Amino acid sequence: MANIDGIVAVMLFLVFVSWSFVFFFNVFSSQASQPLADVMYSISDRVVDYLTVDYYEMPVSHASSGDVTAAVFFFDHVWPSEGAKNSSRVYDSAGDQLSCNLTGDRLYWQDDAVSGDNYFKITYSNSSSHAPNCTSGDLGDPLNQTVPWSAVKTSRISQEQIMAMTAMDYSTFRNSLGVERDIRVEINISGSMTTYGLATPNSTSVYGRMTRHATVEGQQAEIRVLAW
Numbered sequence: 001m002a003n004i005d006g007i008v009a010v011m012l013f014l015v016f017v018s019w020s021f022v023f024f025f026n027v028f029s030s031q032a033s034q035p036l037a038d039v040m041y042s043i044s045d046r047v048v049d050y051l052t053v054d055y056y057e058m059p060v061s062h063a064s065s066g067d068v069t070a071a072v073f074f075f076d077h078v079w080p081s082e083g084a085k086n087s088s089r090v091y092d093s094a095g096d097q098l099s100c101n102l103t104g105d106r107l108y109w110q111d112d113a114v115s116g117d118n119y120f121k122i123t124y125s126n127s128s129s130h131a132p133n134c135t136s137g138d139l140g141d142p143l144n145q146t147v148p149w150s151a152v153k154t155s156r157i158s159q160e161q162i163m164a165m166t167a168m169d170y171s172t173f174r175n176s177l178g179v180e181r182d183i184r185v186e187i188n189i190s191g192s193m194t195t196y197g198l199a200t201p202n203s204t205s206v207y208g209r210m211t212r213h214a215t216v217e218g219q220q221a222e223i224r225v226l227a228w
Contacts, residue, residue: 036181036207036227044209044225046177047185048157050165051223054126055156055216056084060146061120064113071113072139075122075146076106083127083160087216088134091121100134108139120146125216127160157215157223162187166196179227186224189215197226204228 060075079085090098090109098120101108107122165173165185173196174183184197200206210224 036205039181040207040209040225040227043177043179043181043183043227044211044223046179047183047225048211048213048223050177051157051161051187052155052213053158053161053216055154056124056126056151057154058122058151059119059149060122061149062113062118062144062146064115064118064144066115068113068144070110071144072108072110072142073113073118073120073144073146074106074108074138075148077122077148079105079124080126081128083130084124086132086134087127087130088122088124091123093119095121101137101139102132102134103136103138106138107134108143110139113144122148123216125156125158127158127216130160154214157187157189157213157221159216162194166194170197181227184226186226188222188224190219200226201228 062073064071077085079088085102085105088100088102088107090100090107092098092111098109098111109120111118111120168176174180182198184200185195187194187196206226206228208224208226210222213221213223215221
């Protein structure tokens with residue numbers, strides 16, 4: 001009887017060890033050991049996430065008592081970062097970009113005003129750094145204060161993030177994303193192509209995924225991520 005109990009105990013121990021091995025293998029199996037088709041979307045999403053920033057569109061309005069040529073409008077805002085302030089742009093109701101000036105946290109621009117409500121759109125992205133889109137200084141008097149509406153936040157491709165990627169060592173970039181496969185990134189923005197990563201091999205199956213996105217500047221970007 002004691003021998004049977006010992007055999008049962010050994011068998012239970014072996015079953016436990018086997019189950020533990022399978023469990024830990026499934027949990028901690030590396031990306032490189034998984035079928036590439038299963039992880040391709042994850043790799044592509046990580047690259048795209050790196051290249052995007054938070055992008056805000058905020059309508060503003062001003063009620064004018066009459067028609068005014070070359071009226072000066074302004075907008076005071078608590079910018080989330082210096083890069084966000086520098087990335088600010090102003091558009092008229094037709095969608096045309098207007099020249100702008102910045103003094104402190106106050107944004108100025110000039111446009112013709114019509115009697116009644118005048119609408120504009122302010123955009124900015126929460127970039128860590130950005131060269132100023134607006135020049136410094138105000139535009140003089142009289143000033144017309146605008147009233148902000150609710151901002152809409154989306155994600156858009158940032159040229160600054162593309163430049164940060166291309167300036168980074170390939171292994172460092174790949175490791176920062178937690179990607180264990182070799183990759184190549186191809187970005188087409190209005191016919192301007194940027195490539196990054198390794199050349200694709202001839203003797204290995206290569207998987208790819210292409211996605212389309214808007215850029216901070218309002219252009220269309222095609223991002224193709226290849227992995228093998």
